[in-house]
Amino acid sequence: MAILVTGGAGYIGSHTILALLEQHHDVVVLDNLVNASDIALQRVEKITGRNINFYHGDINERSDLQKLFSQNNISAVIHFAGLKSVGESVKKPIEYYKNNVSGTLVLLDEMRRAQVKKFIFSSSATVYGTPESVPLRETSRIGGTTNPYGTSKLMVEQILQDFAHAQPEFAITILRYFNPVGAHESGLVGEDPGGIPNNLMPYISQVASGKLQQLAIFGDDYPTIDGTGVRDYIHVMDLAEGHLKALEQIHKQQGIKTYNLGSGVGYSVLQMLKAFEKASGRSVPYKIMPRRDGDIAECWADAQLAKEELGWTAQRDLDDMMRDTWNWQKKNPAGFQP
Numbered sequence: 185m186a187i188l189v190t191g192g193a194g195y196i197g198s199h200t201i202l203a204l205l206e207q208h209h210d211v212v213v214l215d216n217l218v219n220a221s222d223i224a225l226q227r228v229e230k231i232t233g234r235n236i237n238f239y240h241g242d243i244n245e246r247s248d249l250q251k252l253f254s255q256n257n258i259s260a261v262i263h264f265a266g267l268k269s270v271g272e273s274v275k276k277p278i279e280y281y282k283n284n285v286s287g288t289l290v291l292l293d294e295m296r297r298a299q300v301k302k303f304i305f306s307s308s309a310t311v312y313g314t315p316e317s318v319p320l321r322e323t324s325r326i327g328g329t330t331n332p333y334g335t336s337k338l339m340v341e342q343i344l345q346d347f348a349h350a351q352p353e354f355a356i357t358i359l360r361y362f363n364p365v366g367a368h369e370s371g372l373v374g375e376d377p378g379g380i381p382n383n384l385m386p387y388i389s390q391v392a393s394g395k396l397q398q399l400a401i402f403g404d405d406y407p408t409i410d411g412t413g414v415r416d417y418i419h420v421m422d423l424a425e426g427h428l429k430a431l432e433q434i435h436k437q438q439g440i441k442t443y444n445l446g447s448g449v450g451y452s453v454l455q456m457l458k459a460f461e462k463a464s465g466r467s468v469p470y471k472i473m474p475r476r477d478g479d480i481a482e483c484w485a486d487a488q489l490a491k492e493e494l495g496w497t498a499q500r501d502l503d504d505m506m507r508d509t510w511n512w513q514k515k516n517p518a519g520f521q522p
């Protein structure tokens with residue numbers, strides 16, 4: 185039996201297949217490489233000494249899925265494939281709904297046809313919109329997303345609720361990630377945003393490496409510890425291990441479950457910057473700029489449910505996140521480009 189990982193060549197997917205292979209699972213990856221490189225998969229094979237059965241294909245293509253399901257004995261699907269840039273989603277809503285919503289519908293339909301009944305979905309803390317209070321619990325209000333990316337995640341969550349109701353023999357787990365950062369400790373795989381990064385950590389590390397000049401901090405007048413935005417950053421290997429725990433549980437599970445995967449701790453932009461400077465020994469020049477549209481002041485998880493039901497908690501701290509981010513950046517200044 186093998187696990188199908190859609191989007192397995194991407195940032196979180198590549199770290200998760202690494203953890204799966206190390207735990208002796210067989211892995212099949214489906215990825216159209218729209219935002220990834222197959223070098224990531226080669227590196228994972230090198231680290232683990234195991235083979236990945238890679239299909240270069242698209243979740244929207246029924247023929248790709250049918251071929252894959254007929255050629256492999258798949259026990260569960262971990263579904264990372266999708267587009268994830270908030271700014272781009274505002275400019276290209278059709279592409280986002282097609283990949284993130286329609287693509288998931290096609291995948292679920294083909295899973296049903298192939299009688300594969302275990303499904304783990306990558307959702308996001310973005311579904312909480314502007315939090316009424318923190319920490320965020322799985323029962324906190326969802327909705328109020330302000331961009332097509334966030335709305336696509338919310339729509340898929342709703343579709344999964346309806347699907348689980350209609351197909352009680354399916355087991356479905358929705359994982360709401362907070363802010364994934366860091367890289368595998370080898371420095372062989374990590375986040376390769378391509379172009380100018382939108383997210384904080386890749387931006388900071390590219391300023392430290394001299395690729396970018398200075399960090400723009402989007403607002404210092406939020407009602408937070410130092411006025412800058414506060415988020416729950418989680419090491420990508422902790423996140424990967426969260427998927428392993430969810431997979432263990434899904435074989436005993438009935439119906440649909442939703443879990444926050446976060447560290448439960450919030451750090452401000454300035455705290456992140458200082459911690460990175462300490463870990464890297466580099467200074468990171470910055471300038472305070474106006475707030476970014478759609479940003480919230482603060483957000484962090486209550487991750488108690490994942491602890492109680494999955495037996496999962498984040499193990500790696502801020503220093504680990506910074507050390508591994510810098511290790512990856514130093515060793516791969518051009519990402520996966522040779």
Ligand code: NAD
Pocket residue numbers: 190191192193194195196197214215216217218219220241242243244263264265266267268283287306307308309361362363364
């Ligand atoms: P990523 O872009 O690195 O990985 C996504 C992968 O999916 C890429 O390898 C891409 O080539 C592939 N892909 C995209 N569309 C596809 C399609 N139609 N068919 C096949 N493959 C396709 O992103 P990531 O950071 O690894 O995120 C993985 C998932 O987690 C995404 O669904 C994302 O929305 C979600 N998520 C990410 C974050 C984050 O901060 N990185 C936070 C919350 C949720």
Ligand code: UD1
Pocket residue numbers: 270271308309310333334362363364382383384385387399400401402403412413414415453476477478479
């Ligand atoms: C962003 C997305 C969110 C998505 C998540 C994926 C927005 C509004 N939200 O979350 O939907 O799920 O990425 O990881 O885009 N910051 C700066 N300067 C920068 C970059 C970021 O000051 O150059 C600040 C932001 O204002 C924020 C914090 O750093 O306070 C984190 O930002 P980011 O890494 O983009 O993540 P989120 O905004 O939390």
